[in-house]
Amino acid sequence: MRNRWAILAILFFVRLTIAFQFQSVAAVAPLLETTFGVGLADIGILIGLYFTPGVVLALPGGAIGRTLGDRPTTIAALLLMTAGSLVMAATDVWGWQLAGRLASGAGGVLLTVQLTKMCTDWFTGKEIATAMAIFVNSWPAGVGISLLVLPSIGITYGAGTVFLAAAALTAIGIVLIMLYQPPPGATASATGSARLDPLALLALIVAGAIWGLYNIGFAMVFSFGPSLLAERGWSIAAAGSAISVVMWLSVISVPAGGYLADRFKRPFILAVAASLVVAALLAWLTRSDAVITILVLIGLIGGHPAGPIMSLAARVLAPETRAIGMGVFYTIFYAAMMLGPAVAGRLAKSAGTAAAALDLGALTVLACPPLMWLFERIVSVRHRRTQS
Template identity: 60%
Template sequence: MRNRWGILAVLFIVRLTMAFQFQSVAAVAPLLGAKFDASLADIGLLIGLYLTPGVALSLPGGEIGRRLGDKATVAGALLLMLIGQLAMVASDSWGWQIAGRLIAGGGAVLLGVMMTKMVTDWFAGKEIATAMAIFVTSWPAGIATSLLTLPAVGTVYGVSAAYLSVAALIGLGIPLLVVGYRSPSIAAAAPSAPSRLDRNTLFAVIIAGLIWGVFNIGFTMIFSFGPTLLVERGWSITAAGSAISIVLWLAALSGIAGGFLADWTERPQSVLVIGCLLFALLMLMLPRSEAVIPIVIAIGAISALPAGPIMSLPARVLEPQTRAIGMGIFFTVFYVVMMLGPAIAGAIAKWAGSAAAALDFGTAALLACPVLLWGYNRIVALRPQAA
């Protein structure tokens, strides 16, 4: 396939498997709790473990891809995801649930880093913002699909059947990638001697990674603890998963709309700040209101608006020769935050005795984003302007 939009469709579907697998634990959390006698803190830890390997693999991920090739690296990543998922199916031990989650997460991290680079190869200088916005929406689309299908499968056939459904989707992703993806005929050449980041640029990239991580913590609380919140309020697990999935389906559209709005108004940071504040307000309302569906719809329409503007922050300070190491640092910070966030949220929910506390934690995370953005802008202002 040589059509770049067709290539983007292949990459979208393959990355969707990562989101589907990430959400598989939260989608059947009440069933896991019953099967393994797991608390909300245990579930939160298992959710967060999926992204833990990113702390170690984000920086070397690009070098691994350079040595093995893009397609081979992503195919290997999918294979790791499949092996980890099958390990979770094969054993009723909680220790194997943790091990399988870490193995799958290692593959997912490599997949995420490399596929972002693959999209850039095909769209650099050609609708890159639109392509990235579409690519990023594979995450909420995959999570929504997981919420819509896995609770029903798990309720009828058990947790193992839900896990096998995840393995089947990942298995289908491997031949799709092998057959459907080709590298562009002329790929941008990487500089032979990457430059080092100056101190202010390094700090700016770290804060940008913090903003992306903290924002995603707020977003993650909705689909990680939202279903459990509704089950606590008397909903069935299937109805709760379907209701929360509305957020993800609408977020898939609002993310693209946010990128377009940021470009059209030429005020991406205003979109970022207003989006985070409105999202935080709705998060605060959800556990305290009976109007669940209207609030869920509003969250879906608002929640992903800041995504594009946030992802543009590293590009503002990174030169072509520093993008590889800069994005490695950006994703390392992101994965550290995403590793800790769900575990902390689960512990808070256990202490408070309700999943509502996890959503309040997400609200606080969203409110921190404008504060971090202020710090980012202060540091960027100290950098010497390019000629």
């Protein structure tokens, strides 16, 4: 298979399995609280635990992918994700839930790093912002599907069946990834030096921080949004359906943002403007009864920065540094995503309301524009030095 858009479709679905599995906890959080006798702080830890392996595995994950190859690495990652979900489905002990979540997250880390590198291989210099926006769109699609189907499954059949559904989806991903082929010349181009120059490394750290902070803000909506609405008297199913509006509208706004960035060549302005609006909407959500209106606006606007942000790393990476560079990018991203939900859960517990978590999300999104400016400055300095 050599059509890059067909390849992108495969990568889209396989990455969707990560989002679906990640959201399997938050989608039925009130049910898990009842089943295991835990609180919001514990749920926040379980959500954030999915990203914990990324802090130590993302960087070596890039090296593993470079050594073993794209397809073997992705298959191994999917098998690990499947095993983690099966552990969570088979036990009613909270400690084993944590262990299964860690195993799933480890697989998710390896898969995320490798899939991003594979997408970059196929689209660098060819509609990269559009392709990355579509690729990233697999996340809201997977979260949206989970919010629609998993609460009903959990209520009807129990929490274990929710995790079985996640395992089944990752198994389908294994079948699909067998169809993947690398782009012509990718193997040869990746055999050079994999060392990153200092400014490229710094730029990747900043880019990873931007993506992590923005995702913390977005994750607060679907991680703690259902609990916020449940506090206001919504049923679990109704709360999940309402929050899923954000995800489904993001399916439109994410690729739209990538297209606009490629079309008008103003990704920085687009990402900054959208981030400021999303921060304001998150703060408004906790202080207003116009829930559906705000969720619709977040969905329509919140996806626009995704493509431009995800294309940042490609600007400082050559083919031979992509695997290790994506490892650096995702190490920072996973560190942020590990801490974000856990801190948010603690804040929600202290404040006695999930609204505190969404307020934290507003602040993290607000931090992105100045970091985007810093990234542009680093890239500009690096370009001048390489030209001199």
